[in-house]
Amino acid sequence: MERRSRLNETLKFGTRFGTFKEKFMRAVFFLAALSSILAVVLICYFLLANGLPAIGEIGPASFLLGKEWSPSDTPPSFGILPMILGSIYVTAGAIVIGVPIGVLSAVFLARVCPKRLYKLIKPGVDLLAGIPSVVYGFFGMAAIVPFAGNSMLSACILLGVMILPTVVGISESAIRAVPEHYYEGALALGAGHYRSVFRVVLPAAKSGVLAAIVLGVGRAIGETMAVIMVAGNQARMPISLFKGVRTLTANIVIEMGYATGLHRDALIATGVVLFVFILIINLSFSALRNRAL
Amino acid sequence: MWTPGRFGRGKPGRKYEPRELPLTQDSRAESKGLVNCFDIKSLNLYYSDFQALKDVNMEMEKGKITALIGPSGCGKSTLIKTLNRMNDLIEGCRITGDVRLFGEGIYGDMDVSLLRKRVGMVFQKPNPFPLSVYDNIAFGPRTHGVKSRYELDGIVETSLRDTAIWDEVKDRLKKPALDLSGGQQQRLCIARALAVSPEVILLDEPTSALDPVSTGKIEELLITLRGKYSIIIVTHNMQQAARISDMTAFFLLGEVIEYHSTETMFAMPQDKRTEDYITGRFG
Known part of the structure; x- marks a missing residue:
């Protein structure tokens, strides 16, 4: 008791x-x-x-669609269309350069690469993700600008390299997640290794690869320092691959140091536009990921 | 681009006619006069140190259904994977002995791709590609160089009709194959194997993931394919072997214990171990 x-x-x-x-x-x-x-x-x-x-x-229209950005004129004009287009063009260029290389690398790593080589390449790709963007910028100034100038092209090439680790990493895991019996089924019909991989395994990993691309877009559009160092940064409508271009991020960083009053607030508003872009990208990424699982 | 509505009613005179598939040339002529599709002589197979097949000797008859039965791990799946060289994928797999497809050694200088075209395979788990129904069937023919839309359409329709699934999928050829039911998927996989006009079809427990109705449909299908193709089927289901096969082989621990006509096998097994297995006393 x-x-x-x-x-x-x-x-x-x-x-x-x-x-x-x-x-x-x-x-x-x-x-x-x-x-x-x-x-x-x-x-x-x-x-x-x-x-x-x-x-x-x-005024939303003259802010988003205005073609002239001259904050120190009287009266000043705050049109950020050149920067919006700059960001979109540079990102698109980075995708055109980075995605084919990245997806093919992922196929190589996941389905072709011998184990020993994999142990060499994979850490290399991962290291690429860890390099600070200012170092990329230096690389761009030293290795790309001498050939392509301070231009949109330089920024595209540099960003294409910078999104590689994102694209490679996520595509690779998507390709690895494809059940082996798809591959075997293709082989059993007499298809060779590469035909099986590119016609069956890669299409099966489609949504994962798309998610990788979307995440790469997110990385490219938000990149600042490396782009500033190679892009020339002229605040005018982008006209050519070989001319300078200014992105949304560059616009904020370059002028924030001395801006006051409405100029300063206009830069913050540029940040709002960037934020909306990133939001859209993230939403489409989660939509793709949900479809992939 | 091919669109669903165009099928069969595009240009006049292009109506469906059953016909020989475009991929049937090559070796089928050579195989005339030969009785056996496969001759296996003193076949040994090792996975690293483990011997999975021990001195297997079998002759499989052309146009017949040969069933391989036996408990799990007895080597029957390993044997059929040897017949289309899917074992090449497994690291540490070593083979000695002689396997001949209509008299040609398949481990010699035969092109593996051609071998797998001649010897189709259907897997345990239905594995249609994540493509449309049409592209699933067309994958094999395209691999072997059929490009013309007209021929592909014909192959797709013929294969699907031969597997009695045409009426179920003819309106959804452009839909993903993965939307089909499990049984339909497995018949699609058989159709996909038929699309390259194989001489032999290997089936590795094709119904073990399916319900009884779908199983029944697949069995009927295999019986209709008998004669036109040589069929080798691995099954865990002894009634299935008894129902559909002409010849049955009983495997135990990598050895062929008995290989007879199915009637003899089930009516009067010669070996005690076979009798125990088919009467359900072990395995």
């Missing part, structure tokens, strides 16, 4: 103590998880609070 009551007490105490400890820890985990949401919400708030009034003041 006595033992039982003591046991009960222990249990009760233990439970009560456990409850407190568990509640406390749950609160800690919850707060930790909340912090990233909080960061997103704060970013949204400050971006929109500073950017939207500026867009209102300039």
Whole structure:
């Protein structure tokens, strides 16, 4: 009888103590998880609070579609269409250069490469992801600009290289996730290794590869430092591959240091536009990923 | 581009007529007069150190259905993978002995791609490609160089009619093959194998993932294909072997214990171990 009551007490105490400890820890985990949401919400708030009034003041149409960006003129004009197009062109160029190379590398790594070579190439590709973008910028200045000039082309080539690790990594895991029996089925019909891989395995990995491309787009459009170092950054409508171009990110970084008043707010509004781009890209990425799984 | 509505009612005079598939030339002529599709002599197969097949000697008759039965791990799947050299994919797989397809050694200088065209295979799990129904069937012929739309259309329709699935899929040829039911997928896989006009069809437990109705349809289908193709089927289901096959081989631990006509095999097995297995006492 006595033992039982003591046991009960222990249990009760233990439970009560456990409850407190568990509640406390749950609160800690919850707060930790909340912090990233909080960061997103704060970013949204400050971006929109500073950017939207500026867009209102300039006028959405003349801000988004205006072809002239001359903030120090009187009266100043704040049209960011050149930068929007600049970002889109440069990103498209990076995709044209980076995606074929990246997807073919992924096929090679996943289905062709001997194990020993894989151990050499894979860390190399991963290392590419870890190189700071300013180092890419130096590389671009030293190795690309002498041939292609400070131009859109240089930026495209450099960004094409920079998105490789993203495209290769995600495409490779998508290709590896394709069940082996597709490959075997193709072989059993008399198809060779490459025909089986390119006509059956790669199409089966289609949504994963598309997700890789979308993520590459996200990386390219948000890239700042490396682009500034090779793109020339003239704030005018992009006219040629071999002329300078300014992207949305470059516009913000270059002028933020000295901008005041409406000029400063217009730069923040440029950030809003960039943010919307990234949002669209992320949404399409999650849509693709859900379809892939 | 091919569109669903165009099929069969495009140009006048292009109506469906059953005809010989474009891929039937080559070796079929040579095989005339020969009784056996496969001659296997003292075949040994090792996976690294493990011997999976021990001194297998078998002659498989042309145009017949040969069933391979036996408990799991007895080497029957390994044997049929040897017949179209799918074992080449497995690291550490070593083969000695002689396997002849209509008199030609398949481990000599025979082109593997041609071998697999002549010896089709259907797998345990239905594995249609994640492509449209049409492209699934057309994959094989395209691999072997058939380009003309007209010929491909003909092959697709003939293959699907031969496997009695045409009526079920004719309106959805452009739809993904993975939307079909499991049984339909497996018949599609058989159709896909037929599309390259093989001489032999290997089936590795083709119905073990299917419900009884689909299983019945596949069995009927195999019986209709008998004679036109030589069929070698691995099955766990002894009733299935009894129902459809002409010859049955019983495998145990990599050895052929008995190889007879199916009637003899099930009516009066010679070996005690065979009797135990087919009466369900072990395995």
